[in-house]
Amino acid sequence: MTAADIPAVHDLExxxxxxxxxxxxxxxxxxAQAxxxxxxxxxxxxxxxxxxxxMCIRPIADVQTIAVVPEQEGKGIGSALLTELIRESLLRRADDVLLEVxxxxxxxxxxxxxxxxxxxHVRPRYYRDGVDALIMRLRLGAPEPDTTPTEAGRP
Known part of the structure; x- marks a missing residue:
């Protein structure tokens, strides 16, 4: 997105x-906050x-917005946009990606x-019309260490 795209994006918004x-x-x-x-x-x-x-402020990346015009839904555009945001999160070395939906x-x-x-999580009445927001997370970082005891090292 460039500054020249803002009027069209705002109209869609x-x-x-x-x-x-x-x-x-x-x-x-x-x-302006590249x-x-x-x-x-x-x-x-x-x-x-x-x-x-x-927005990515390590270790968290946060999807600020994602939108596709209704007449183009179901054609992979949302997937392509989300893929790009996840790719950017990985490049910026985020551990998690969060979003509200x-x-x-x-x-x-x-x-x-x-x-x-x-x-x-759920944020009750998050949107102006009273609808709840679901908080969702995608873990990108290293998996949690397995603390399950093993047979290794036992007599």
Whole structure:
């Protein structure tokens, strides 16, 4: 995403998230923080049809936003955007990727689960219209050490 993309992205934001849309200047502020942010767009025939953003302050990466126009859902655009955010999280050496997803958005929840995200918490009435947010996490870091006793070293 570049500064030139912001007007089109903001138009989509208002269309897709009318109650919770980010103000225009928030996209500019996010792009200005390249050390901790990464924003991407998906284009089809020269038109932006999706966008996504990540904040990474090690050891945590946080998906700030991800959206695809409804008429392009189910065509792999959301998967491509999420793959890019996970790739960026790995490049930035994050241990975990977190995100919030609306409790009433099973399509997005299914996408995240396919990528290995697990629900870890609920934020009641997180969205302005009163819908809960499900907090989901994808572990990227080294697996937890196995502390199960073994037969090795026993007499």
């Amino acid at each position: 208002r269309r897709l998230f009318p109650v919770d849309a980010w103000p225009l200047q928030m996209f500019s502020a996010e792009l 050390a901790t942010r990464r924003y991407v767009v998906a284009e089809l025939a020269g038109r932006i049809v999706g966008y996504a953003g990540l 609306r409790a009433d958005n099973p399509r997005a929840q299914q996408l995240y689960r396919r990528y290995g995200f697990e629900q870890i």
